[in-house]
Amino acid sequence: MKNILVTGGAGFIGSNFIKYVLSNFDHKVINFDKLTYAGNLENLADIESDERYKFVKGDICEKKEVEKAVEENNIDTIVNFAAESHVDRSILGAKEFINTNVMGTHVLLEVLKEKKLEKYLQVSTDEVYGSLPEDKKELLFTEKTPVTTNSPYSASKASADLLCNAFYHTFNLPILITRCSNNYGPYQFPEKLIPLMIAKTLNGEKLPVYGDGKNVRDWLYVDDHCSAIMEVLNKGRIGEVYNIGGNNEWYNIDIVKLILKKLGKGEDMIQYVKDRPGHDRRYAIDSSKIMNELGWSPKYDFETGIETTVKWYLENESWWRKVMSGEYQKYFESNYANKLI
Numbered sequence: 001m002k003n004i005l006v007t008g009g010a011g012f013i014g015s016n017f018i019k020y021v022l023s024n025f026d027h028k029v030i031n032f033d034k035l036t037y038a039g040n041l042e043n044l045a046d047i048e049s050d051e052r053y054k055f056v057k058g059d060i061c062e063k064k065e066v067e068k069a070v071e072e073n074n075i076d077t078i079v080n081f082a083a084e085s086h087v088d089r090s091i092l093g094a095k096e097f098i099n100t101n102v103m104g105t106h107v108l109l110e111v112l113k114e115k116k117l118e119k120y121l122q123v124s125t126d127e128v129y130g131s132l133p134e135d136k137k138e139l140l141f142t143e144k145t146p147v148t149t150n151s152p153y154s155a156s157k158a159s160a161d162l163l164c165n166a167f168y169h170t171f172n173l174p175i176l177i178t179r180c181s182n183n184y185g186p187y188q189f190p191e192k193l194i195p196l197m198i199a200k201t202l203n204g205e206k207l208p209v210y211g212d213g214k215n216v217r218d219w220l221y222v223d224d225h226c227s228a229i230m231e232v233l234n235k236g237r238i239g240e241v242y243n244i245g246g247n248n249e250w251y252n253i254d255i256v257k258l259i260l261k262k263l264g265k266g267e268d269m270i271q272y273v274k275d276r277p278g279h280d281r282r283y284a285i286d287s288s289k290i291m292n293e294l295g296w297s298p299k300y301d302f303e304t305g306i307e308t309t310v311k312w313y314l315e316n317e318s319w320w321r322k323v324m325s326g327e328y329q330k331y332f333e334s335n336y337a338n339k340l341i
């Protein structure tokens with residue numbers, strides 16, 4: 001049984017990960033989250049009474065807060081999801097991205113070193129590899145692809161990865177890195193492509209698509225990312241990077257058209273808008289290392305995953321409406337403010 005500090009556990013992937021761990025393992029999970037605009041404790045409402053789960057409000061940039069959470073909960077493992085995660089926001093202002101994604105990761109690594117914890121897993125992204133040419137379909141990101149970043153977001157994630165690598169080599173610490181492609185599924189903040197397009201369609205608004213819509217992304221259902229992280233945590237070789245992908249490349253415009261079709265709406269709702277500056281053209285992941293070495297493979301095909309996801313947003317309209325109106329931020333006040341120890 002492990003005592004895992006999941007940082008950023010109130011966000012999209014973190015909250016799905018906590019539920020995945022509690023359903024499939026007998027570990028204790030401490031959710032350590034600052035509750036930025038992206039943190040939503042309502043994501044975890046159905047498991048918050050589980051005795052193996054606890055929430056601690058804290059900032060990974062504050063060393064004392066991290067140390068206290070680690071000491072008081074006998075933490076042996078850290079899985080770091082905490083980050084500023086939206087590329088568009090990093091273009092508007094990079095400071096918070098450098099603070100949380102780089103400085104915050106540094107704090108966690110110092111705590112790992114000082115407290116001699118058993119394991120640390122850094123949840124990274126395929127965006128650290130830059131962009132692939134659209135016309136060379138045979139080219140995929142492998143773990144050996146050089147890190148080449150084009151957005152402040154990807155630069156901050158790559159910097160964190162480099163720090164992890166340095167702390168592994170210099171101090172011989174038990175560090176692992178995973179680099180995953182685009183996730184989709186329940187509880188994703190509706191600023192990201194799939195939930196944004198679903199919400200806009202249901203609201204009868206125009207669907208904004210960057211540039212010519214021909215940017216290519218690889219998509220993985222969030223539960224498959226969670227299972228991959230647990231495989232790497234349990235069986236991965238210390239000091240290694242593991243790519244995680246769905247072998248599932250889509251043009252953005254085709255994802256948008258698919259959502260419209262699933263919701264019974266026409267393509268006239270699409271509105272092309274000025275492209276994102278520095279927009280990477282294509283990401284595609286080679287996951288053969290994690291598949292061959294650790295025996296991981298995704299369980300969800302895209303058809304099932306997208307069907308489940310669209311259904312979830314249809315059935316949980318109050319969840320995303322509260323997120324979009326900002327009302328979700330009251331959940332912490334009403335459910336936790338008097339309960340924290």
Ligand SMILES: NC(=O)c1ccc[n+]([C@@H]2O[C@H](COP(=O)([O-])OP(=O)(O)OC[C@H]3O[C@@H](n4cnc5c(N)ncnc54)[C@H](O)[C@@H]3O)[C@@H](O)[C@H]2O)c1
Nearest residue numbers: 008010011012013034035036038039059060082083085183
């Ligand atoms: N979403 C994807 O498709 C994707 C793909 C690959 C990798 N990743 C990585 O996975 C991780 C999680 O992504 P997500 O989409 O769930 O992000 P998210 O934006 O939904 O959630 C981020 C969480 O981190 C918390 N947080 C932010 N700053 C913090 C701080 N200083 N201290 C403590 N908590 C803080 C937020 O409150 C939020 O709960 C990120 O590191 C991201 O880079 C995401």
